[in-house]
Amino acid sequence: MRRILYGFIGSVLLLLTSCMSSDLVENWKNPEIDLFAAEKVLVLAMTNDVENRQRFEKKLVDELEKKGVNAVVSDQFFDKEYTQRPHTQEELDLLENAMLEEGFDAILVSKIIGAEDRKSLLQSYDGFDTLFNSFEEDYYTNQKIYAEDEYMDVYTVYHAESALYCICPTKERETIWKGSIDITQPESTRKAIKDYIKILLWVLEEQQLLIINDGKGI
Known part of the structure; x- marks a missing residue:
């Protein structure tokens, strides 16, 4: 039954991501937590690109609020100078104590952790489902492979990570959930943000995290 369930989830995720610039690579949920319903969530994107940070946080907060989750962008909590220098433990x-005083009990952190260039055999892949009638037809159709520059496509994959932490008086920033998402060839920054958030919220819902108090998922 577990294999069937995992297979079903995988199929749904494949359909969800087939036309998107973001793909879920892996995710981990604290085995000690079944459900998590936060009263107030701080949304934080860690980047020095202020414009895209604000765009990402606002979009994520808007989507969370549509689903009944009380969420706040980091600019409403952090001073403008706070990220200008490193901070001690x-x-x-x-x-964290200030967060507790403001009523926060969770923080959702997202960041880019790396990037790499990859090559794609576009023409070869495009013909994968083609059934050739003969060797001659196969060779004729794919002989452009010998001219590598004509069918090799170089693109950049950005490795991103999101994590949900509990801001709890009795625990030290306990990790509730962590996920890795790859961002590939987005048409624009806005689309990349939209796709990433769609994947992120889908996973949190599947893991029954950030649920609203009436018991319905996000």
């Missing part, structure tokens, strides 16, 4: 402890 003691300072972060004070920050």
Whole structure:
């Protein structure tokens, strides 16, 4: 039954991501947590690109609020100068206490952790489902492979990561969930953000995290 369930989830995810620039690579959920319903979530994108950080956080907050989750962008909590220098563990402890005083009980953090260039055999892949009647037909159709520059496509894959942490008085920023998502050849930054958030929310819902108090998922 578990294999069937995993296969079903995988099929749904494949359909979801087939026309998107983001793909779920892996995700981990704290085995000690079945459900998690936060009263107030701080959304934080860690990047020095202020414009795209604000765009990402606002889009994610808007989508969460549509689903009944009380979420807040980081600019409403952090001072403008806060990210301008590194902070000590003691300072972060004070920050967590400030979050608790403001009613936050969870923080959803997202960031780009790396990038790599890849090559795609576009023409070869395009013909994968073609059934050739003969060797001559196969060779004639695919002989452009010998001219590598004509069918090799170089593209960049960005490796991103999101994590949901509990801001709890009795625990030290306990990890509730963590996921890795690859971003590939987005048509635009706006589409990349939209696709990433769609995958992120889908996974959180499947894992029964950030559910609203009436018991319905996000």
